[in-house]
Every structure is written in structure tokens, then in C-alpha cells.
Amino acid sequence: MSTPQSKPPVVVTGGAGAIGTVLVHALADAGHAVRVIDNLSSGKRERLRDLEQLGRLTFHSQDLGRDDDLRPTFRGAGEVWHLAANPNISLGTQNPRIDLENGTLAMAHVLEAARQTDVRRVLFASSSVVYGMPTVFPTPESYGPLLPESQYGASKLASEALISAYCHSYGMRGWIFRFANIVGPGMTHGVIPDFLQKIRRDPNRLEVLGDGRQAKSYLWVTDCVAGMRRAEEASQEVVNVFNLGTEQQVPVRDIAQRVVAAFGGRARIEYTGGRQGWPGDIPLQLLSVSKILSLGWRPQYDSSTAVDMAIAAGRAELGI
Ligand SMILES: NC(=O)c1ccc[n+]([C@@H]2O[C@H](COP(=O)([O-])OP(=O)(O)OC[C@H]3O[C@@H](n4cnc5c(N)ncnc54)[C@H](O)[C@@H]3O)[C@@H](O)[C@H]2O)c1
Numbered sequence: 140m141s142t143p144q145s146k147p148p149v150v151v152t153g154g155a156g157a158i159g160t161v162l163v164h165a166l167a168d169a170g171h172a173v174r175v176i177d178n179l180s181s182g183k184r185e186r187l188r189d190l191e192q193l194g195r196l197t198f199h200s201q202d203l204g205r206d207d208d209l210r211p212t213f214r215g216a217g218e219v220w221h222l223a224a225n226p227n228i229s230l231g232t233q234n235p236r237i238d239l240e241n242g243t244l245a246m247a248h249v250l251e252a253a254r255q256t257d258v259r260r261v262l263f264a265s266s267s268v269v270y271g272m273p274t275v276f277p278t279p280e281s282y283g284p285l286l287p288e289s290q291y292g293a294s295k296l297a298s299e300a301l302i303s304a305y306c307h308s309y310g311m312r313g314w315i316f317r318f319a320n321i322v323g324p325g326m327t328h329g330v331i332p333d334f335l336q337k338i339r340r341d342p343n344r345l346e347v348l349g350d351g352r353q354a355k356s357y358l359w360v361t362d363c364v365a366g367m368r369r370a371e372e373a374s375q376e377v378v379n380v381f382n383l384g385t386e387q388q389v390p391v392r393d394i395a396q397r398v399v400a401a402f403g404g405r406a407r408i409e410y411t412g413g414r415q416g417w418p419g420d421i422p423l424q425l426l427s428v429s430k431i432l433s434l435g436w437r438p439q440y441d442s443s444t445a446v447d448m449a450i451a452a453g454r455a456e457l458g459i
Contacts, residue, residue, distance in 0.1 A: 145170050146169065146170045146171045146217070147171070147215075147216065147217030147218075148171060148172040148173070148174055148215060148216045148217065149166055149171045149172075149173055149174070149216055149217060149218050149219070149220065150173075150174045150175075150176060150212060150213055150216045150218070150219040150220070150258070151163050151166065151173055151174070151175050151176070151219075151220045151222065152175075152176045152177070152203060152219065152220070152221045152222055152223035152245075152249060153176075153177055153182065153221070153222035153223030153224065153264075154173065154175030154176070154177055154182070154187065154196075154220075154222070155175060155177040155179060155182025155183055155184050155186060155187055155198075156177070156181060156182040156222060156223070156226070156325075157321075157323060157324070157325040157326045157327070157360065158222055158264065158321055158323075158360055158363060158364070159175070159177070159182065159220075159222045159223075160182075160186040160187065160325065161323065161360045161361060161363075161364050162220060162222065162364045162367070163175060163187060163190065163196065164190070165364050165365075165368065166220075167190050167195045167196060171217075172195060172196070172197075173190065173195065173196045173197075174196070174197050174199060174212050174216065175187060175196060175197070175198050175199065176199045176201045176203065176209070176212055176223065177198070177199075177200070177201075177223065178200065178201065178202040178203070178204075178223075179200070180225075180241075181226055181227075181327050181328075183325070184198060186325065199212045203223050203241070203244075203245035203248050203249060204240035204241045204244055204245050204248075205240075206248060207248075208252075209248060209249070209252035210252050210255055210256050212252075213252045213253060213255075213256040213258050214256045215256075216256070216258050217258070217260065218258060218259075218260035218261070218262065219249060219253055219258055219260070219261055219262070220262045220263075220264075220367075221245075221246065221249050221261065221262065221263045221264065221298075222264045223241070223245060224238075224241055224242055224245070224264070224291075224294070224295075225237050225238055225241040225242065225291065226327060226328045227328050228268070228289050228291040228292075228417075228419050228420075229417050229418075229419065231289060231290040231291045231294075231419075232289055232290060232291075232417075232418050232419050235290045237290070238289075238290040238291045238293065238294035239290070239294065241294075242290075242291065242293075242294025242295065242297070242298060243293075243294045243297040243298060243301075246263070246294075246297070246298035246301050246302070247301055249261070250301055250302065250305045253305070253311065254305060254309050254311070258311075259310065259311045259312060260311070260312050260313075260314075260371075261302055261305070261306070261311060261312070261313045261314070262313075262314040262316070262367065262371060263298060263299070263302055263313065263314065263315050263316065264316055264318060265295045265296075265298065265299055265315050265316055265317045265318070266291070266292065266295045266317060266318055267317050267318060267319055267382070267384070267421070267424050267426055268287055268288070268289060268291065268292035268295065268419075268421055269285050269287050269292055269295050269296045269299065269317060270282055270285060270287075270317075270421075271285065271286040271287050271288050271292065271421070272286075272288065272421060272422075272423075273423075276423065276425045277386070277425045277426055277427035277428070278382070278424075278425065278426050278427055279382070279427040279429075279430075280317070280380045280381065280382055280427070280430060288418075288419050288421065289418070289419030290419075291419065292419070299315050299380075302315060302378065303378050306377050306378050307377060307378075312375075312376075312377055312378070312379075313377070313378045313379065314367070314370060314371055314374070314378075314379045314381070315378065315379070315380045315381070316366070316367050316370070316381050316383050317380070317381065317382045317383065317426065318358070318363065318383050318384070319355065319356040319357065319358050319382075319383065319384025319385065319424060319426050320355050320356065320357045320358065320384075320424075321357075321358050321359075321360055321363045322357050322358070322359060322360065322445050322446065322448070322449035323359055323360030323361070323448075323449065323452065324360070324452045324456065325456070326449065326453070330391060330394055331394065331398075331446070331449045331450055331453055332453055334347075334394065334395060334398040335398065335450070335453045335454060335457055335459070336457070338398060338399070338402050338406055338459075339457060339459050341406075342402060342403075342405065342406060343405060343406055343407065344406055344407050344409060345395055345398065345399055345406045345407070345408050345409070346409050346411065347391060347392070347395050347408060347409065347410045347411065347416075348411050348416035348417055348420075349391065349410065349411060349412070349413055349414065349415055349416035349417075349420065349422065350410050350412055350413060350414060351390065351391045351392035351395060351408075351410050352390060352391070352392065352414070352422065353390065353391045353414075353415075353416060353420065353422040353423070354388035354389065354390045354391070354422070354423055354424075354425075355388055355389065355391075355421075355423075355424040355425075356384040356385045356386070356387060356388055356389075356424060356425055356426060356442050357385065357389055357442040357445040357446050357449070358383060358384050358385050358438060358440075358442075358445060359438070359439065359440040359444075359445040359448060359449075361439070362385075362438040362439055362440060362445075363383055365436060366381070366383045366431050366436045366438070367381075367383065369431070369434055369435065369436040370431055370434060370436070373434040373435070374434070381430055381431050382426035382427060382428050382430065382431065383426070383428065383431060384424075384425075384426040384428055385428070385438050385440075385441055385442045385445070386425075386428060386441075387441050387442040387443065388423075388424070388425050388442065389442045389443055389446050391416070392408075393446075394446055394450075395408050396408070397446065397447065397450060398450060401450055401454065402459075
């Protein structure tokens with residue numbers, strides 16, 4: 140955090156979230172004044188206090204799902220990083236309005252505020268779930284048709300479409316990042332926080348949703364942020380789409396065994412069965428990352444190491 144603020148201010152939505160916090164610190168380190176918009180539904184403002192106290196960040200408590208006037212926060216900014224979203228896919232399946240409001244409508248509100256205030260660069264945290272159940276592995280950015288299986292995935296795909304429409308209609312440029320599973324400190328959702336919370340409640344039993352054969356790639360959060368920033372720096376299309384992940388999968392069974400081992404090995408692992416862990420679960424995920432690799436980005440940690448680091452970080456946070 141030694142660089143003086145000399146670059147245009149940036150807006151980060153969801154900047155109090157797990158990925159947002161790391162991104163915000165990287166942008167502040169690079170000399171940007173950061174304006175965070177967050178409704179704190181899953182984020183924590185304490186994570187940003189250091190930058191607030193240094194006067195390098197302003198916090199704007201706004202809900203993007205409502206039609207609040209975002210323009211005062213956007214005016215004069217060079218770009219907007221849109222990370223705010225409902226992080227819980229199952230919740231969106233139970234109540235479809237959640238992803239409509241916090242996903243699709245939030246994106247529309249962000250783009251409209253950007254258009255009206257002449258903020259020309261939009262960077263968006265999308266997801267591998269836009270691919271639905273792909274038949275090609277590793278799945279390239281050009282894969283189609285894109286048929287997501289959850290409300291969350293639908294809202295990500297709708298957001299991507301809105302970005303493309305705004306960029307082509309209004310002289311803006313867009314970056315769309317389709318993330319694998321991103322892990323790191325402060326994560327509230329996903330298989331690792333889920334297992335840790337369960338084993339804390341009952342040290343003798345660990346319930347695994349599905350047959351445990353689901354296998355996905357895991358990317359450590361600092362690698363994710365470095366990848367997004369490299370892609371922005373090195374790509375100049377009107378709309379730039381990048382997968383971000385690692386080249387290895389870790390089966391859910393394996394994660395369950397690691398969590399059990401970390402707690403002395405006595406918990407019995409029980410599988411609920413079925414290929415999908417829950418409606419909307421994508422059991423096999425492996426993204427082709429050759430496009431981002433061709434720009435010189437390399438993840439520092441492979442999937443297996445990222446999983447181990449996330450288990451250690453989650454245990455420390457839960458005090459277990
Ligand atoms: N973590 C992953 O594995 C993963 C994978 C794919 C995509 N993503 C995407 O990356 C982004 C960040 O995810 P994360 O893991 O940091 O989740 P997170 O829950 O930690 O962060 C989301 C942030 O958005 C805020 N937010 C939610 N709804 C809002 C609203 N209506 N108005 C204002 N703020 C709102 C929350 O308070 C939170 O701070 C999300 O868009 C998510 O969909 C994450």
C-alpha cells in the first residue's frame with residue numbers, strides 16, 4: 140500500500156465480499172481510490188476499515204437490486220468492477236426473485252448508471268455455471284449453447300448478455316470472468332465452509348450432498364484477482380470473456396476426507412447420493428484456461444493446494 144493515489148477512482152460492487160475485499164486491496168495498492176458499493180448481505184465492512192481509515196476507500200451502503208440512484212457514486216470513476224451477487228445458488232432455487240433482483244436487475248442498474256455517467260469500462264464476476272452441464276472438458280469460452288441449470292446461472296448469463304448489449308450500443312468495453320470455484324479467507328458458501336460448519340456441529344458425522352464424485356477446479360482468491368487484472372491489462376476487444384480456474388479437479392469425496400482427517404479422522408462420511416448434490420449443482424467442472432494462460436498469467440497454487448489452504452483458513456476463522 141505504498142503507491143500514492145494517482146489513477147482514476149474505481150467503483151467495486153460487492154467490495155466487502157470475500158473476493159471483493161482482495162480485489163479492493165489490490166486496486167488500492169495499485170494507486171486507485173476505491174468506491175465500494177455493498178449492502179452487506181454477505182459482506183463485512185470491517186475487512187475494508189484499514190483502507191477507509193487511510194482515506195483510500197469510500198463505502199456506499201446501497202442495494203443494487205433496488206433502483207437506487209447510483210450515479211453520484213459512479214461519477215468521475217474510470218471503471219466499475221461488478222462483483223455483488225447472491226452467493227448461495229440453493230437459496231436462489233428456493234426463491235427465484237433473489238437472483239433476478241441481486242443478479243440480473245443489479246447488473247442492469249450498474250450498466251445504466253455507467254452509461255449515464257460515462258464510465259466506459261465494466262468488469263464482471265460471472266461463473267462457470269453459465270455452461271450448464273457441458274459435454275466438452277476442459278470447457279472453452281466458445282462452448283455453447285449456454286444452458287445454465289440454476290436461477291443464479293441464468294442471472295449470470297443474462298448479465299453477460301446485458302454487458303455485451305451495452306458495450307456494443309454505447310461505446311463501452313466489457314470483461315467477463317467465468318470463475319471456477321474460488322476459495323480463500325472469508326468465504327461464506329461452497330463445499331469447504333459447508334463441511335467445516337457441519338463437522339463443528341457434529342464431530343462424528345459428515346454429510347456429503349450427492350455421491351461425492353462431483354469434481355471441480357479450485358482457484359485461490361489472490362490468483363483469481365491477479366488473473367482478472369492481467370486480462371484487463373492485456374485484452375482490448377469490445378467484450379472480453381475469460382475462464383478463470385486451475386487445470387486440475389479435486390473430487391468432493393477427497394475434500395470430505397481431508398476435512399475429516401483435519402479433525403482427527405473419527406467422523407463417518409455419509410453420502411446423500413445422486414450425481415448432483417442439489418438442484419442446480421454442476422457435478423463436473425473443468426474450465427479451459429488456455430486463453431488467460433496465453434497472456435502470461437499462471438496460478439500460484441494448484442487446486443489441491445488451494446483446497447488445503449482454504450480448509451486451514453476456514454478452521455482458523457471458525458476457531459476450530
Ligand atoms: N466464490 C466463488 O466460488 C464464485 C464462483 C463464481 C462466481 N462468483 C462470483 O464472484 C462474486 C463475488 O463472490 P464472493 O465469493 O466474494 O461472494 P460474497 O458473498 O463474499 O460477496 C458478494 C458481495 O456482494 C454483496 N451484495 C450482494 N447483493 C448485493 C446487492 N443487492 N447490493 C449490494 N451489494 C450486494 C454482499 O454483501 C457481498 O459483500 C459474485 O458475483 C459471485 O457470484 C464467485
